[in-house]
Amino acid sequence: MPETIEAIFKKHGRTSDELIPILQDVQKEFGYIAQESLKKISRYLKLSENLVFGVASFYTQFRFTEPGKHAVKVCLGTACHVRGGSTLLDTLERGLGISCGETTEDRRFDLERVACLGCCALSPVVQIDRDIYSRMSVNRLTELLKKYE
Amino acid sequence: MNKLDKEITLAKKKWASFQDNKEPIIYIGAASCGRAAGALDLRTRINDFIEEKKVKATIIEVGCIGPCYLEPLIDIKMPGQPRVSYNNVNAKTLSIILKSHLINGVAHAKLALGHFGKKGFEGIPQFYELPMLKPQVRVVLRNCGLIDPEDIDQYLAVDGYQGFIKAITTMTPDDVIGVVRQAGLRGRGGAGFPTHKKWAVCRNSPGDQKYLICNADEGDPGAFMNRSLIESDPHAVLEGMLIAGYAIGASKGIVYIRAEYPLAIERLKFAIKQMKDCGLLGKNILRSDFSFDIRIKEGAGAFVCGEETALIGSIEGKRGMPKSRPPFPAISGLFGAPTIINNVETMGTLPNILRNGAEWYTKFGKEGNRGTKTFSLVGKIRRPGLIEVQLGTSLREIIFDIGGGVQKNFKAIQTGGPSGGCLSEEFLDLAVDYESLAAAGSIMGSGGLIVMDEDTCIVDLAKYFLDFTQKESCGKCVPCRVGTRHMVEILERITHGEGNPEDLLALRTLGDTIKKGALCGLGQTAPNPVLTTLRYFRNEYLEHINNHRCRATVCKELIEYRVIKEKCTGCQSCVRVCPTGAITGPRSEPHNLDLTKCIKCRSCYEICRFDAIAGDAIVIQTGEKKS
């Protein structure tokens, strides 16, 4: 049972520096920032909706559409890049039939890129939901995805 | 006796009995790197094993000890014996190790990596004598992998918080600033600005409310020193914050940490709670006048927020856009109050300086570049991982002695991440210090070292970095926003084989303009990767332009896959993995590759190389060499 947005508000004050922490909590709870949530946040903090959206859209962390079931993130940090990270992304784009930043039609997978997961010594790295898979190769990744189908 | 004294006495006792353990201890390297390599799965297996065999053993999760390429690392310490480390453990070797060492009490010399302590076992080297470890020094990383990061008692037992206690009970804030000055500590976040200088400015700025921010944004993609330190020894960073807070007169501390580091955030939260329980946070700490609290703020994914003024904006709930300075944050920062921002490693160094004194610290490094620096050594290196060396160590020692050399032939090393430069072979004997790196056109940065071999395309790398900074540009100033986009466009043309010789001059001119005109450090340093590669690897650019050749066979438009008929045994492995049906052919006969269908996805190349019978029957080719 997800928390209501009002319950999230209770944990935060009404000063504008609470904006990003509130957005983060909302996204953690609901998976994304819905139009309706933006409205409620702007009312709670007494900030214009434009401003709230302006801040939220500045940061890559926030998404405004409902996420798919599994979040697939390909690391494109430098260590992963020099060890073939972008080839892995190509593989996924082709395999899932979507571009980076999109969700598959059956809503099973989201595909995103990240700038470094901090496991550079074990690159290239792919994260699926909370699990990090290291020393990936194109063929291992193709096999791995099947587990999530 | 106050709460803390009691805790310390207790901690020392606990630690002594831990060292002199009566039942076996199993250590699991469970920082993010260990976890990514499968440490948690091993933990479950160890639990099952212990239960099944009904043996008593203590299992603790420790942080990262450095050689990440050997993860997962599992260590066993039997009563009365030294701790032995096992590397690259998998389900199969785990059960061999447990049977041999835990049940039969015999360390498995073949699978072991090294042992700790002086006297050890026949056939097992000393851990710190291993080639990767021997040239290193451990100041900041002294506890990493050795203590349980979730147990403040273990930190206390190894003289944790002694630096802070010494400061607060025997020194004035000005004394503390003086010691940091004598130690010669320079900020480890990138610029190497003398820490005592900005502290003094902040201390002398008027204001009742001052802030101390620990910058754990670690924006350099491909660097993980800060993550590792927080995950492995969070109290060291927090103790540093207490010391800094006391010195500048702040009552509020904030750790600004990137959201991509969930484990580090968890460990920090846990550690802060333990500090509170011991009376190390709150009002009148240890009955002094000093009151201090620490909060955590999660970043929201923007590289530019590592820059001080953007970071402050982000904490205030705004878009993370840099402001022009002055005023400097030390005078007017968070919510207009005097604010000091220091990097995680700077914080992690402070307890050591305070505990052991400035003179001790100046034994490391050299004049003007005192102390040690942690680096994440990654890329095409044989022994990737987290290392710590004295400032002034040469690149050659780092790459070859510690890193074990390069997989193929060495081509280049990038220091300083996207803001840094790419150095060629002729710089291998360069001393790694702030000034030498700057003179070579690069920077120290926060400590990311990316090693490249002949399989890395320099032009592609330059494009990669520029593309990164271009995407991360906050868009506020024109040189950065528009200039970097132009540079990316040119680089894209070149990697597509559509460049012309004038492009190189255009890149240089644009680069120089952005460097001079950009508002903040992001833009001012963004052209560095291109400018240095133009200087040191000009030929590779020219080959792309004139010969449509990418000698590293990276740039997709300039390469072709081909089956070598004489080598191919027709095993059909590649036929199975090819996603477009470009490879065909009956079993046992050399296969055909239809170039019009090939999308250069690498699947066939990898499978042939690693799994197929022939091996290397599929090659990647590029344009002709200049005759």
Ligand SMILES: Cc1cc2nc3c(=O)[nH]c(=O)nc-3n(C[C@H](O)[C@H](O)[C@H](O)COP(=O)(O)O)c2cc1C
């Ligand atoms: C674009 C940009 C990104 C930065 N990213 C970081 C970072 O991730 N971590 C960090 O400590 N400093 C970063 N810095 C440097 C900080 O602005 C600041 O100088 C540093 O945190 C000061 O700490 P120090 O004095 O301990 O080095 C960045 C600077 C710029 C211009």
Ligand code: FES
């Ligand atoms: S570059 Fe991919 S984990 Fe750091």
